[in-house]
Amino acid sequence: MMYRRQFIVGSSAVFLAGCVKPLIDESVSRSLSVERIVVSVPKFEKLTGRNLKVDPKKLRADIQANLEEQLAPFSNRAGRRVEIGVNVDRLHLVSPGQSFLMGGTSTILGVARVVDLKTREPVLAPTRIVGTGKGYNAGGIIGAIAASGPVKTDYENTVAGFARDLTNQLFGAA
Secondary structure (H helix, E strand, C coil): CHHHHHHHHHHHHHHHHCCCCCCCCHHHHCCEEEEEEEEECCCCCCCECCCCCCCHHHHHHHHHHHHHHHHHHHECCCCEEEEEEEEEEEEECCCHHHHHHCCECCEEEEEEEEEECCCCCEEEEEEEEEEECCCCECCHHHHHHHHCCCHHHHHHHHHHHHHHHHHHHHHCCC
8 A cells, every 4th residue: 555655656756756846836936045954854754665775964964065066156146045844754676576576766855935035934835745766666577676676776866856856846946
């Protein structure tokens, strides 16, 4: 049952990634300057899917670094100064076994918010977000082989993909 839910969430995220409407209206997002990024992992307990021990502090630091890189073009510019907050709930890396049975995509789930630093008013209320790694691993033997690559690479791609997807969801695709 859990694999089916992860499959549905992951495949839906990949399918919709190309057609996601930004969470913030373009006229508003053009006037924003990202001044602060706050990442927390209060509900994260462990990675699921593959065997890799991920310390919550490392996950937080990796996501923070990737978000800073992705959001750099939207930082230090004229306009409304904002803070982007992200609470990461879950990290799932597709295992070869899951990929063999039904396929899937590696995902990070969390909640994002954007707050005006001057007024403390929300620009974006807390909103559920999904970020994905590099594409969908098909089912069957081919998918299992594709998912059997280095787990560290899958982790790094998924963290980078989460930062990219969140940036696109907030500011639109570049």
